[in-house]
Amino acid sequence: MNLVAFSIRTKGAHNFARRLWTVFARFGFTDARSRRTLLSILASVRKYGGSPTFFIPAVVLRRHPELINEIALCGAEIGSHGYVHNDYRSLSGASQHQQTEQALEVFHDVQLQCLGFRNPYLGWTDDAVRSFAALGFGYDSNEAIIHDVVDRSQLTPTLRAGFEKSLSLFQAITPSAYTLRPHFEGALVRIPTSIPDDEMLYDRLRITDQVALGNLWQEVMSRVYGLSGIYTLNLHPERGVLCKPALNRLLAYSQQQPLPVWLASLREVELWWRERAQFRFSIEPLGETSWRIEANCTPRATILARHLTVDNAPIAEWTGTDCTVDARHFTVQAALCPCIALSPRTSNDVEAFLYEQGYLVQRVETDTDRAARYALALDIPDGLGKTRSEQIEKRSALVAEIEALEKPLVRYGIWPDRACAALAITGDIDSITVQDFFLRIVEARQYA
Template sequence: MEQLVKRLSTRSFANNLGRVFSILYRYGLGKRRFSRSVIQFMDLMERYQAKPTFPTTAVVLDKNPSLFQRLMKQGAVLAIHGLRHVDYTMMDRTQNASHFQEAMALFNKAGYPCEGFRFPYLRRDKHRIEWLAEAGFRWDSSEVILWENLSSRKCSRSRWKNFQTILETYQPMDSGSASLPRFIGEMVEIPVAMPDDDILIERLGIRKQEVLAAVWSRMLERACQTGECLVLQLHPERYFQFNRALETILRKAQSENVWIASLQEIAEWWIERDSVQFIIRESDSGIKEICLEGSSRATLLVKGTKGYTCDGPGNFTVQGTPWKFSGKEHPIVGIDPGCSQDITAWMRQEGYPYELMNHRQYSTVLLPSDEMKLKRDLSGDYSLPVQGPLMRIWRWPENRKCCLAVTGDIDGVTIWDFIRRYHE
């Protein structure tokens, strides 16, 4: 009941009343309406050869085995969305651990062992992320980034206030933060993008699908420009309120060489990419041969080759074959010992080879004074002066421009599931 009061406080009375009717409309009294929505959601994703990720509460999975069997056969990927749809920040460590174990047991019982998690209400903190890792999860997608700075001019004051209130509960990073997977210990954290369908449709009252498409298209355009990872959150029960907008996004992504992937695939790739090694061999004549080992899907990017004898033009991509050049500089980043550990972690995650400076001559040198400038560089296209060839492992497999994941939380199949979650 405490959670119900907390959620009601994020809306005005009029909005809460409207939400009651909205929930009735989306779910109906039985399973048929939701099943129809989520199956047609899957049909659309199949047409674009894309796998959505459905973070699902374990008790809902356990009660609806046939529906989820059908979704899995169509290519859906599941993640755990808690044992029940509860705020895990209101529970202690022992309770969290118990819920994690029970949820994993129910997924295993259903034949869907899961490595991924998304916290209900996107409510999490660093301790709960650590507890996830202890429970055996390999990835999480609960961190929130606000991609689009929305305007209050196109909605009522009460709706805007409700939007601001719910946004505060997510504790989002601002739109200037790079949306990329990152390691937290051994866990991969994959940020989810806002605004989602709940904010746009329910909170702000946007009903026109062309407006939804315009907002999400701008987010995809940014991802294409910066090489980021756009994780859309679209709840399946609202499918018929955003289906045309989603198809617009999928069509654009397919035409732009975007990697459309499930959260599981993204996490697996990020771990695979982290194991890739630069192999640099130098002949007596001074010719350096560089190749990648550890993944056949990894792409080597090279810049700063102007004025050097290379086996190809500058600013180009080499995939699966060695790259050669002749020059005195070592084509990695020399890091001043005064730089922080944060920057070396950033270099690792961005795929740049580096070492602490010694007697070598480097193509690029990083000093403590350069750190903030580098961290602000959203594109990761290393903006410091380059004296010679500089390499990196690109973020996405097979030289894809950026990444798009379509996700949708499932915490109920009927209206009774939705009501019950506030009493469990």
């Protein structure tokens, strides 16, 4: 499907006409306007010590290598947004692989490193995820978490229908402590992204007031913070200058939280997730109610404990009943063993999943009295779901159950250096000039 048909299908003919009008307002015939807007986003994020991540179709990169290299040199991370701006869901697995490879070649030609992928229209597929890993990408940022911060009952039927069409287009997933974390799929780290994005809010719902828009983004940040997740803001650079006040409000708000919010590029998030995946605990009983715990981790790890007394190590307040433990060897006193007991017949994928989530896990017989001596005893021989939706549901439920336990528990926090949540400012550079915008229509048709 070409861009015109696609846009009309998802936005309506009237909106498409309006979109054409804005194209000339937002893009110029040279790269000057895009340069200004990219540098503006960079400056906002740099001010708070972070780096933004931009994704770009390879054909656009090939037309503007100097500008994108300049942005990268200023500290932005650049990832791939396909070879052309098309929807992978309409391509065969072989074509997806081939176009992903072609995109990498362009990055190679212009001497830019490329380790992340975000599909146009967030149109990822199982084939694409396999190709990303096979071609050496470190992460993708495609899984769309819908934050329900817009009161849809207040929208006109047309706006509401359009909004809901976007949700299904983006294969929206509900937020939970689990879905707001990165996760491994084979060798690939998958980092969730957030919707509604700026296009849905600013262009479609016409929330152009910067205080109102900033408040919505703050509301998302507040909810993500509550679940210790990541907020991946998607701000298309074409709206970077228009939405600068709202972006600055969000950044300021994220830094005002009681605990740190880690402002990071997606590549930094990916590397952290790989580092954290190696962390393990070992635990050894010293008596009926006493254990020696050793944390095998890097200095960046955040160690959390609840409903127990920590001997011989400094602790600091965290959220709720959790505290952080600032030591790698420590002794705890607790009514129960502060770890999760797994029955011998529980499948290995459950154990791997719990390790990835940062929990302290031990294999023990869970049908004996012994199981009652642990914070939680699990017997899950059938694993955590077969289909993707079943897996999301079961994994979310399990993480929610563990996070809600009012029992002794030691685990690794999700983010480094005592951060409670993460914020990534990202944007898809779909076009740089007016010419790029119109070439998209031709290119997407050529590679359909």
